[in-house]
Amino acid sequence: MIKIQKALAIGFMAMSINLGYGCKNEPKNEKQILLVQRVEPNKKPNKRTVKIALLLDTSNSMDGLINQAKSQLWDIVNEFTRAKCGNETRPDLQIALYQYGNDDLSYREGYIQQVLNFSSDLDEISKKLFSLTTNGGEEYCGEVIQTSLKQLEWGKNPDNLRIIFIAGNEPFTQGRLNYKDAVTNAKENDVVVNTIFCGNYEQGIETEWKRGAQLTGGEYMAIDHNREVVHINTPYDDIIIQLNSKLNKTYISYGAMASEYEEKQASQDENAMSIGYGVAIKRAVSKSSRLYNNKSWDLVDASADDDFSLEKVEKESLPEELKGKSNQEIEKYINGKREERERIQAEIAEINKKREIYIAENQKENTQGELESVMLSAIKKQAAQKNYTWD
Structure with missing residues (x-):
């Protein structure tokens, strides 16, 4: 009986330590620090990570979307250099890339391909984005979401931010897999799905892109994917x-x-x-x-x-x-x-x-990129819920 009581006491103390940590919280006192070092001497503190999966439609009409992704990757990275978790900690950033809706892809795989697993190698992410080409095909939104959930290692750390951005311009309901099942699975795994409709805002609502985001607490956005971003020349x-x-x-x-x-x-x-x-x-x-x-x-x-x-x-x-x-x-x-x-x-x-x-x-109005603007807006809103801040 005494052994059981000791075991319960140790378990309760370990649980208290874990609860003392969060994205914004530091260890509460010196005793806790010593106890953590004694219980797990070989483990380094978990670093917070933001994991973003980009699911891009590469069918015929999506050249503008791909060009925006290529050009605005660096805007997103540069904004993330300002992200903070706690007083000093800076989160890592990992990006995964999928393409879907392209006839060059396998029918058996639902015209879906993992182009890049989660990676922090910025040169490799850029290389993979520039490898994308467009071709006609069937766009199965539910299936590509489900595939990314199954194939990627999302992790279980509750302080990490796990986000999917899916962009396209065909009805969200296409494919054999009901998108509602896919997004429900995402929510159960603490993954937020944000949807980006390439076209008219109301049309995206009618074709259920907004509903796809709402079911996980994500953001629905519509962009002009063919819009070119104006570069402002500077003396620098x-x-x-x-x-x-x-x-x-x-x-x-x-x-x-x-x-x-x-x-x-x-x-x-x-x-x-x-x-x-x-x-x-x-x-x-x-x-x-x-x-x-x-x-x-x-x-x-x-x-x-x-x-x-x-x-x-x-x-x-x-x-x-x-x-x-x-x-x-x-x-x-x-x-x-x-x-x-x-x-x-x-x-x-x-x-x-x-x-x-x-x-x-x-700068004049509307000089920011469409894709970058909506993505950063959604990221910051969802990051705030886990106590991430920006300088």
Whole structure:
């Protein structure tokens, strides 16, 4: 009996500790901190994560939607650099990508394809967005929602934000799977479904896009997916582009796929520029933020991790300038590149503040992107319910 009472007491104490944490709350006192360290000595505190799944219609009429997604990814990332959870904690951002409604996709899979699993690799997200092409097809909204719920690892942390954005322009009711079953499943798993109808607001209501969002407490939005975003030229644009080139030279690629990752970084700079000068600038700003991390192939980012050790790095995988060097020489080289990068990133951030002020003073109405505006509005509203804030 005494053993049972002790077990219950320990269980109650552990439960109290867990309840003492939230997105905005810190541990309540020193005793709790010591107890947490004693019970789970090997576990790091759970970092909050925002998980967003983009489900994009890639049928014939959706070229404008895809172009908006390509160009406005960096607006969303840059806004997330300001997100806060608690006094100092900054949440991670992961994005997954699905396409649906395209004849090039498998009929057996419901014309649905997972293009990218949840990822924080911003270059890879950009690459996958630029890989999308459109073609005619059947748009099964309920089925693509259900597929994303089944295939993706959404996690169980109640403080994490789990969001689906589905965009398209055909009736929400198409397909064998009733969309109501899919969104009910989403709600049961603490996933909010937001619907973006590409067309007339009232038409989206009539075709049940609004109802699809309401059932999970999500937002219904309608956009003009063919609208082009106007870039406002500023005196700071060229400076940021030049700094971006300098920033790229601070990366120390290593590993078997080092050259591929370097090429991907450069090609996504080119892709951004192909959409517009303004997009290239926004990407450069994203690259100066905490969310642009390439520790899988860059020694500067990798060495910032607590568990990093040069001893574990295969010397054959190092760039030519570091081969044959001692660990002390390599560390000195890495630290030099880190200092250079931090200096450039700080300069980009400072110049971008001036750029944003200039834009605010000179922009006319309706210069923001349709997709980016509605997504950020919904994200901030839903994030507030879990005590996320923005600077």
